[in-house]
Amino acid sequence: MKLINDFEEILVNDEQIQEACERLAVQITKDYAEADCPLFLGLLKGCHPFMSDFLCLVDLYHTVDYMDVSSYFGDNKSTGEVKILKDITTSVTDKDVIIVEDIVESGRTIKKVKDLLLFRGAKSVEVVTMIDKPSGRTVDLDPKYVGHTIGDGFLIGYGLDYKEMYRNVRAIGTPKKEILD
Numbered sequence: 001m002k003l004i005n006d007f008e009e010i011l012v013n014d015e016q017i018q019e020a021c022e023r024l025a026v027q028i029t030k031d032y033a034e035a036d037c038p039l040f041l042g043l044l045k046g047c048h049p050f051m052s053d054f055l056c057l058v059d060l061y062h063t064v065d066y067m068d069v070s071s072y073f074g075d076n077k078s079t080g081e082v083k084i085l086k087d088i089t090t091s092v093t094d095k096d097v098i099i100v101e102d103i104v105e106s107g108r109t110i111k112k113v114k115d116l117l118l119f120r121g122a123k124s125v126e127v128v129t130m131i132d133k134p135s136g137r138t139v140d141l142d143p144k145y146v147g148h149t150i151g152d153g154f155l156i157g158y159g160l161d162y163k164e165m166y167r168n169v170r171a172i173g174t175p176k177k178e179i180l181d
C-alpha cells in the first residue's frame, strides 16, 4: 500500500489494532451484559474503521447512531471550537450510550457530546476510543475504554486524517514532514 510510505513512524500496527478491538469488545460485552440494548454512538468521520471492526466483535443486542462533531476542520491544529455538524436521529432518553471515538485529545469533543446526551436524558454515557492522548487534555474527562495510550504528536491512520486522507490505513502513526504543508 503506497499510503503507508507517508508514515514516519508506526505507533500502533495492524496486530495491535486487532488486539485492542478484541479486548475492548470483550470488556464492553461483559460490562453491558445486563444493559437494555445500549446505543453505540460513533463520532464521524474518525470513528468509522474502529467502529466497524470493534462492533463486529461485540456480542450484545445494541443500536447504532452517528454524530458529526468537528473541532479540527481538516487542519492539523485544533481550533478549540466544537461544532455539531450532524446530530443523532434516535432518542437517547433512558439509554446507556457508549460514544465511539478514534482519538481523545483535549477531551472537548466528547465532553460536549456527553453533556448534551445527559441533558437529553441518557441513563449513562461512557467513551470507547482507539487512541487516548492524555498529554493534550484540557477538560476533566477521561475515556473509560482505551485501545492504546500514546504521547504527544499529530497522528494519522485508522480513522485519523490529515486533510481527510489516511483514515483507511490499518495502522496509526506520525506522518512524514514532507506530506504536511
Ligand code: IMP
Pocket (backbone or CB within 6 Å): 043, 046, 071, 072, 078, 101, 102, 103, 104, 105, 106, 107, 108, 109, 110, 153, 154, 155, 156, 160, 161, 162
Ligand atoms: P479533542 O476534542 O481535542 O479530544 O479532539 C477530538 C478530535 O480531534 C478527534 O476526534 C479527532 O477527530 C481530532 N484529532 C485529535 N488528535 C488528532 C490527531 O493526532 N490526528 C488527527 N485527528 C486528531
Ligand code: MG
Pocket (backbone or CB within 6 Å): 043, 044, 045, 046, 047, 101, 102, 103
Ligand atoms: Mg474524531
